[in-house]
Amino acid sequence: MKIRAILSGFGFAFASLSLSGCDSGTGPATTGSLTVVTSTTGQNLDADGYRCRLDDGEADPMGVNEIVTLRDLAVGSHTIALSDIASNCEVAGHNPRNVTVVPFAVLSVRFDVECTALSSAT
Secondary structure (H helix, E strand, O other), X not given: XXXXXXXXXXXXXXXXXXXXXXXXXXXXXXXXXXXXXXXXXXXXXXXXXXXXXXXXXXXXXXXOOEEEEEEEEEOEXXXXXXXXXXXXXXXXXXXXXEEEEOOOOEEEEEEEEEEOOOOOOO
């Protein structure tokens, strides 16, 4: 009985060593990606588009119907915001939005924007 327990323990130790030997040596992933989607409907769409800002970074231009993927983002909590929205357009849901980037994953955030007809001055 004692010999069997030792051999079982040896097999477990061997399997553990073998599995750890498969590690690429790069350690845990520290980055992920975020896809930002704008979908604008209605009338008199925002002619110059929007600006998209991640955390406290610079706001980058984004089209009214565009998909942009932000890569190599630090894993953890981030804030994404859409700005420079025309007065006749409104973002559905929260803006800004909190997102959590996870390693090896592409998170998607969609901003639905509805624009109404501009009234003409008489």
